[in-house]
Amino acid sequence: MPITTTPRRRTPTGADSPLRSRPAVRNLLEPGTLTPADLSMVLLVTTEPADRPMPTVTVQRIPAVMREAETLGIRSVKLFAESADRDTTGENSLAPDSLMVRAIHAAKDASPSIAVMTETCLCSYTSDGLCYLAGAHGRPNVTATVEVTGRQAVAHAEAGADIVGPASMLLGTTAGARRALDESGHEGVSVMPHVIFWSSLYDGFRLTMRATPKSGTDREFQIHPGRADQFVDTALRLEADGADMLLLEPAMFTADVLATLRTLTRAPLFPFSVSGEYNSLTYVDPSTGKRDVRRLVELFTMLKRAGASAGLTYAALDVARSLT
Numbered sequence: 001m002p003i004t005t006t007p008r009r010r011t012p013t014g015a016d017s018p019l020r021s022r023p024a025v026r027n028l029l030e031p032g033t034l035t036p037a038d039l040s041m042v043l044l045v046t047t048e049p050a051d052r053p054m055p056t057v058t059v060q061r062i063p064a065v066m067r068e069a070e071t072l073g074i075r076s077v078k079l080f081a082e083s084a085d086r087d088t089t090g091e092n093s094l095a096p097d098s099l100m101v102r103a104i105h106a107a108k109d110a111s112p113s114i115a116v117m118t119e120t121c122l123c124s125y126t127s128d129g130l131c132y133l134a135g136a137h138g139r140p141n142v143t144a145t146v147e148v149t150g151r152q153a154v155a156h157a158e159a160g161a162d163i164v165g166p167a168s169m170l171l172g173t174t175a176g177a178r179r180a181l182d183e184s185g186h187e188g189v190s191v192m193p194h195v196i197f198w199s200s201l202y203d204g205f206r207l208t209m210r211a212t213p214k215s216g217t218d219r220e221f222q223i224h225p226g227r228a229d230q231f232v233d234t235a236l237r238l239e240a241d242g243a244d245m246l247l248l249e250p251a252m253f254t255a256d257v258l259a260t261l262r263t264l265t266r267a268p269l270f271p272f273s274v275s276g277e278y279n280s281l282t283y284v285d286p287s288t289g290k291r292d293v294r295r296l297v298e299l300f301t302m303l304k305r306a307g308a309s310a311g312l313t314y315a316a317l318d319v320a321r322s323l324t
Helices: 023-029 062-074 099-110 143-158 172-183 200-208 228-240 255-264 275-281 294-306 316-323
Strands: 039-045 076-081 116-122 163-166 194-196 244-249 271-272 311-313
Touching: 039 062, 039 099, 039 316, 062 099, 062 316, 076 099, 099 116, 099 143, 116 143, 116 275, 143 163, 143 172, 163 172, 194 228, 194 316, 200 275, 228 244, 228 255, 244 255, 255 271, 255 294, 271 275, 275 294, 294 311, 294 316
Parallel strands: 039 076, 039 311, 076 116, 116 163, 194 244, 244 271, 271 311
Antiparallel strands: none
């Protein structure tokens, strides 16, 4: 005669039980916590030392920063670079001695094992501050923008970049960058386009890099924050266009779409904690002179839980120091 058993109802764990109260048991059962390997360092590169809303570095300073990042366990860096020379064509972004090219060389020469990501965009090179080239009546010239974005991607790859990042969100730029890289022998370089909710949180970056559109806004291709479905659909379309990984921004407003995308794609997902998050979630403690990054630690812990491969932040060094 078969033995039957009645499942026992599990008694809820009380708040005063050993499971909750003993530190050794809590440490045993807690999941893996945030580590420096879960961070990507964001660097805004300027020609000279600059006093601007966001922290900047010069090319000369990059090697020391890279070596510290490597020592702390950070495994990637995202580079943005400004340009003093701007026009309607964005051709300055292709110069063999551009600030971006010199920054890539400095980063890779200092720490070859750290993955170098770049922004592949035009807002720091066009006289109107737009992320695309304008055609008749100020409308985007899609063909010209795709072509110059692809040439930018190749220039960055030839300088040593591991991952290039089309950021205009103009459809066609991801496929164009992938095609240009493959045709120039850079099949091993990855493409990580930006998928962006429009937000006021970008103002610090735009003022620092002098990338504020003269029209006053640049929301044309960015996604309304109420349209999670459009954000997810756009991300998946960019993957179909050749994206190897996806950058999601701003980080603190992408937790829901990050979790959704994690169920729909195996592509690495990188939420970007943008300038407004840095300025609102961190501060310098006057008693110690150190930057308090506890809120960012909580943010990136949540994003890791939601499926992030790593979180991009201007405070990567400060967060990594706090974790070690």
